[in-house]
Amino acid sequence: MEKIKVAVAGVGFIGPAHIEALRRIPNIEVVAMFHPFEAEAKEKAMDLGIPNAYADYAEMLDKEALDCVHVCTPNNLHFPMAKQALEKGIHVVCEKPLATTVAEAEELVALAESKGLVNAVHFNLRYYPIVRQMKTMREKGQLGEVYSIMGSYLQDWLFFETDYNWRLEPDKSGESKAIADIGSHLMDVIEYISDLKITQVMADFSTIHKTRKKPLKPVETYSGKALNPEDYVDVPINTEDFATVMLRFDNGNKGVVTVSQVAAGRKNRLSLEIAGSKETFSWCSESPNELWIGKRDAPNQLLMRDPSLFEPEARSVVSFPGGHNEGFPDTSKQIFKEIYADVKAGKPSATPTYPIFKDGLRELLLCDKIVESHKKEAWVTV
Numbered sequence: 052m053e054k055i056k057v058a059v060a061g062v063g064f065i066g067p068a069h070i071e072a073l074r075r076i077p078n079i080e081v082v083a084m085f086h087p088f089e090a091e092a093k094e095k096a097m098d099l100g101i102p103n104a105y106a107d108y109a110e111m112l113d114k115e116a117l118d119c120v121h122v123c124t125p126n127n128l129h130f131p132m133a134k135q136a137l138e139k140g141i142h143v144v145c146e147k148p149l150a151t152t153v154a155e156a157e158e159l160v161a162l163a164e165s166k167g168l169v170n171a172v173h174f175n176l177r178y179y180p181i182v183r184q185m186k187t188m189r190e191k192g193q194l195g196e197v198y199s200i201m202g203s204y205l206q207d208w209l210f211f212e213t214d215y216n217w218r219l220e221p222d223k224s225g226e227s228k229a230i231a232d233i234g235s236h237l238m239d240v241i242e243y244i245s246d247l248k249i250t251q252v253m254a255d256f257s258t259i260h261k262t263r264k265k266p267l268k269p270v271e272t273y274s275g276k277a278l279n280p281e282d283y284v285d286v287p288i289n290t291e292d293f294a295t296v297m298l299r300f301d302n303g304n305k306g307v308v309t310v311s312q313v314a315a316g317r318k319n320r321l322s323l324e325i326a327g328s329k330e331t332f333s334w335c336s337e338s339p340n341e342l343w344i345g346k347r348d349a350p351n352q353l354l355m356r357d358p359s360l361f362e363p364e365a366r367s368v369v370s371f372p373g374g375h376n377e378g379f380p381d382t383s384k385q386i387f388k389e390i391y392a393d394v395k396a397g398k399p400s401a402t403p404t405y406p407i408f409k410d411g412l413r414e415l416l417l418c419d420k421i422v423e424s425h426k427k428e429a430w431v432t433v
């Protein structure tokens with residue numbers, strides 16, 4: 052059987068996670084990778100076991116007969132790299148955020164549609180099995196009407212003023228940092244599970260470290276912890292480390308989300324509490340295999356991730372029996388399973404089950420409105 056040929060562009064933190072997940076799916080071959088620094092590209096390819104390394108993205112697209120490209124570079128490069136691939140007739144899986152502006156994202160949505168190509172955004176957190184289970188339980192009426200949603204996404208990898216990354220630079224990350232980086236996952240999961248639309252936002256941001264110490268050499272995500280702070284320069288920071296956003300939903304009810312990248316001890320913690328007219332769901336990504344179900348007139352329940360206890364619609368994103376815990380790396384495998392069914396077919400299905408460029412555009416729009424609300428200190432309609 053002919054293998055699907057894939058390239059991964061950007062091999063810092065998340066690129067290798069894509070490669071590992073792709074290798075867990077049959078009949079896919081990662082044939083090439085892109086890394087912009089010529090001196091390191093070959094060594095990275097050797098470490099990752101990829102035959103062909105390129106420091107020139109256009110050359111890779113020209114020379115390799117690719118079916119699909121994964122864009123895993125800093126945010127500002129998502130738009131040009133996804134666009135180049137689509138123009139060459141290559142399917143694209145893009146990291147979030149899809150682009151850095153709404154206009155760019157709109158262009159990508161239109162281009163992918165006009166070319167009839169598979170277009171996906173790696174909103175992998177949707178693929179925690181309990182998230183699919185909550186969505187299905189809500190669809191089947193177990194939650195009832197959504198009364199309120201409270202969510203947070205907390206991290207600590209930017210806690211110290213010596214923590215530094217390209218995400219702190221608006222020309223690479225976009226106008227927002229924490230909201231674009233992790234708030235996008237949180238709001239995507241909220242709308243995905245509830246099927247509600249956020250209609251209005253009221254945001255308040257803080258920049259905890261108003262200056263940071265920038266190392267004089269590049270630092271990949273999370274690797275900053277291993278560096279000795281030796282050669283730094285002080286740089287002003289003007290994007291948010293922390294944000295709280297009040298939300299109004301299209302069912303007339305309300306919610307609130309808080310994101311922080313300076314919350315000591317919180318490593319990568321997405322937490323949700325969805326209160327409905329029948330029960331409450333509470334779930335946290337740091338204990339991803341357990342769903343707390345709150346009841347007013349009966350004992351509360353704790354549902355463990357177990358395909359035999361799940362709704363049939365949620366079983367498809369579970370690979371192991373109960374007690375054999377699945378986590379973050381499994382989410383990418385599950386999302387790629389659904390995306391690559393379409394890549395194999397050569398075109399997107401009529402109703403893709405995975406997040407597409409339109410979902411990426413939706414998050415950019417929300418992010419735009421949230422930034423606007425913070426600046427105006429007012430409610431903004433989406």
Ligand SMILES: NC(=O)c1ccc[n+]([C@@H]2O[C@H](COP(=O)([O-])OP(=O)(O)OC[C@H]3O[C@@H](n4cnc5c(N)ncnc54)[C@H](O)[C@@H]3O)[C@@H](O)[C@H]2O)c1
Pocket residue numbers: 060061062063064065066085086087123124125126128146147148173174175217232270271272
């Ligand atoms: N879905 C998720 O859970 C998740 C998690 C982490 C990151 N991400 C997204 O993935 C993207 C990459 O994040 P990361 O944490 O892996 O970043 P990173 O800094 O660790 O790695 C980025 C890689 O991109 C390439 N790169 C860096 N600078 C470049 C430049 N100037 N020109 C071209 N290529 C360059 C390099 O190969 C580098 O290793 C971001 O958009 C981020 O939002 C998503």
